[in-house]
Amino acid sequence: MTGRDPAVQAVLRQRRPDPACWDAVVDAVCSEGPSYGAERVLVQAGPAVARHADRIARDLRRQQGLFGTAVGHGVGVRALALAGAGDLRALPALHRLAEHGGLPFNRPEARVMAGLPPAELTAVMLTKLRRDGNGYHGNTTALDLLALCGAAAAPAAGDVARRLDTPFAYDAMRVLGRIGPPAAATADRLAAYATARDHRSGGPYPRRAAWAHWKVTGDPTLALDVCGAAVRSGTASHGLPFLADLGPQAAVHAAPVRRLMESPGAWTRTYAAHAYWRITRDPEPAVPVLLAEVDPAWTGRPDVPVQEAVRRLGEIGAPAAAAVPLLRRILAREERLTQPWENVRILADRAYVRTLTEALARIAAGRAQQS
Known part of the structure; x- marks a missing residue:
């Protein structure tokens, strides 16, 4: 051909x-x-x-x-x-x-640049942030890529912090949390968001702000309070991923997290199963919940958490061995995911293949350690 x-x-x-x-x-x-x-x-x-x-x-x-x-x-x-x-x-x-404004505007397409070293990518995205000012797509795309750079994005911390006063604050918090201690100068601002002292606080902002506050200061107190309250109040999906990140430090919230594994929402069940395992290190109740979300006929629709469930099964490792036959069968398929638009279809499918491959490798590594 x-x-x-x-x-x-x-x-x-x-x-x-x-x-x-x-x-x-x-x-x-x-x-x-x-x-x-x-x-x-x-x-x-x-x-x-x-x-x-x-x-x-x-x-x-x-x-x-x-x-x-x-x-x-x-x-x-x-x-x-x-x-x-x-x-x-x-x-x-x-x-x-x-x-000059020539970089792609949509996040999935822009993520092709994540193949570059984080320090070099940070420099490009910093130029984009400064050039685009208050532009929606330029800011959201640049902040998304900077979050992928982790601590290497520290040179951009000041410019990112200035987005806390803009509609891009939520994305900026994610970057600051990923940067960690080099962004400690933002701790007071993040605490203001987390505790609703900032009038713009609301929706999911307090949870992400509290998580970012923990990441930049090393003090989990605020994150445990704010994210735990979210789980108890019913706005669980906004608090569960952050409790998962806190791991055993969030042990006091294990019971309400476990109850949410029976939620009618697929994303909430998936987040809850992952958080429960991270908090307790008990895989027994989490694995069946996650495995139930791995649809072998998934077409790539972003409204269902198939890829997230695969990723978390891989993180659990050897205790998730029951997933191996299904994951292998999915990985062996010749057809790509069909749901994403053509301008991101290969990217989306390659990310799914990478998630499947890494999950299988982690499960195999865990089993090898046990033997």
Whole structure:
């Protein structure tokens, strides 16, 4: 198969397409002129086109010279393809795209850049934050990527903290919590949100603020109070992930968490099962709840917690061995997830495959340690 349209359809539909299909996609972008379909899948290719990195880098330089500009759609496609493959030659173009508004706006597509080292990615996202000001998509996307950088995002802490006064405060709290102690200067602001002293507090904000306060200060008291109250009050889904992160420190809340494993909401059941295991280290009640959410016919719909359940079964390890046959069967499927839009379908499916693979590896490692 060498035609570019059949090749595009093959890589969109098949988890393990013939490598010649990816060759045809690269040819379509680098040799045959503009092709929206081929460009759409090349951006998502990641390691699948790593062997073509030199060619893509050359074509990136050609695009910049051809149009006499450092930015533009063609430049973005090639730079993102290199970034997804972890190739540092993408960085100069990404910096210029960040300066001029050429980076992708939707979060799943922007996450291809997470293939780059966190420190370098932080610098690109910091440029994007400063350039986009109060823009919705620019802020949410940049903050999402900075959260993935963890402690390496510390140079952005000041700029992120300024988002606590904006509609992007919730995303900013996530970044600050992931940065940890280097963001300790924000502790008082986070405490104000967590305790409703800040008039903008409400909804899920207090829980995330309390969690971030714990992460930047090392003091779990506020997080235990605020997130535990959320679980007891019925707004559980906003408190359970943070109690899970607290682990055994949240032992006082184990009973209400366990009751929520019988919630009518699939996400709440999944979060509760994970939190209960993290708090008590007792897998017996958690594994059946999580396993029940692993639908082998899942198409990628984000409103059901299939991937989250797989991830948490992997975290439990050997006691989740009953999940192995099902996870192997799902992983062996040839067809990609079909529900996500085509511009993120390969990314979504690759993330699911990675989650399945890592879960199986962790369960196997746990069983090996037991033997």
